[in-house]
Amino acid sequence: MSVPPSAAVEIDHISKRYGRTVALDDVAFAVARGSVFALLGPNGAGKTTLLHILCTILKPDSGTARIGGIDVMQGPLKARSHLGVVFQEPSLDDRLTVVENLEFHGLVYGVPRTLRRQRIAEMLALVELETWRDTLVRALSSGMKRRLEIARALVHDSHILFLDEPTAGLDAQSRERMWQYLRDARGERDLTVIVTTHYIDEVENCDRVCIINNGRILANDTPAALKARHGYARLRVLPRDEATAAEFLATHADIATRQGEDIVLRSAGDAFTESFLARYGTRIRRLTVEEPSLESVFLSLTGHELRDQAAGARERTYAFGKRGGEHTR
């Protein structure tokens, strides 16, 4: 394939606004071929808009986007043939069977018959849906539908896989399995994965994480580098009594917050922990040192927690999907 060795996806100065709302503000990044790239941010951050621009179903106001070296504005059809897309809301035909959905996809992407049959069998095996081949899609669970969509996105010669919140609404077990399928798929072919999510724990295993908020990129680096630069350790303390709690909050006003019974302190390192223990060691019931996490990275970059918004965001997303999504308007 004519995919250049360096970058699978390049985005340059992309901006997009809906009326007065700026969805994307001069966004630029590149995704290395064969890597797993995560777009992390709360709902409304612009992740889906960006993905829709890359899928060529939405035009940016300015800027360029390249997929495998092909400008998506100039050669949308050619760019799409490299792409596999899994949307936020299911886009299967639930009146067709599992295998019919895959057949449809193969035909539409122009996969020759022999290869099509072979790929369909392989992909059904990959996502463990062989026994459901001839079941109507409407009879599948939501986890199975997601798996089927991933299989579908891999039926043609896709080198770049876009997954928009692929694990939203799935239970922990299904989420873990989904990532396993993706790992397996990457073992079998040259595949770049771009995934949007608001589950921080899923991002830990990605090669690069791009944190996006209000249409702006705040950081774009490996998880380890992000944690080293923006993350911080936290001390989670359970004070012995209410008076102590009040004292902690008063003496460490700038770094302490209350979470239920616990007081969470932003730690400056081991020395801070030691001096804290020396001073208050007798007045606390429990103390935990929390290593720098992407959660803290996100918090220090945006000033707010991701998870707080995520729950509501998911409901909104579902309602949004039911209404038909944004480009159908």
Place this chain on the structure above:
Amino acid sequence: MSAIAGGLYAIWLREVKRAVRDRGQLIGGVVRPLLYVLIMGIGLNPYFRGEIYGEVRFVVPYTYVQFLFPAVIALNIMYTSVQSAVSVIWDREFGFLREVLVSPMPRTAILFGKILGGTTVALFHGALVLALARFADLPMTLADLALGLALMFLLAFALTSLGVVIANRIRSFEGFGVFSNVVILPLYFLSSSIFPLDPSLTSAQTRVIYPEWLVVLVELNPLTYAIDALRGAFIHFQQFDPRLGPLVLIVMSAVFFLTALLDFRRA
């Protein structure tokens, strides 16, 4: 090129498969002609004679069932075409549209495949009516049948395209229900479908017998000429110039398809 043909086939096949699995639609397609041809047609047949027009002694060269028959074909095509337009809304609401929008298929081909699928299903439902041909005593030859099917195809294509045009402008299933009652039925009743504008009268005389607004509406309705063309094929009788029917059908198909295409590319 062959990739596009394959994609067209896939989109067409999907429409057909969905229609075959939709029992309700199939039952409607069978019951409707039974109602119209066997009950209404045969029931009204005796009341429909040339002699009843006072002084004008004109022997109408067809029975009422014969007259009604081509219109029932058109009705069946109409309902089914509208139904396939509902699937446009369905695809949009339930996300399937995205699957094809991000595929390497050009949008023209996507729309064409979709409309061709709907056309096929509508044509099939129209052809279901032909099974009742013996009850209507049609003087039909194989050549008539071929011509009739060709006209039916054009009609189905035009109406499916029209359905898609309207579906693109309607945001909900509920709105579509209203549409089908407000648009489809008047269009059908005003197409000289279940009562004829007397063929023996001149345009001026027709306006004396019928209220003028009715005559004007019937003459403005493109469906009038489509049904007239079908009558030409199936009962060898036409009120209008025989060239008019096919012409109107072709213009309708082109205009509605292009409108649907413009909408679709803009969306």
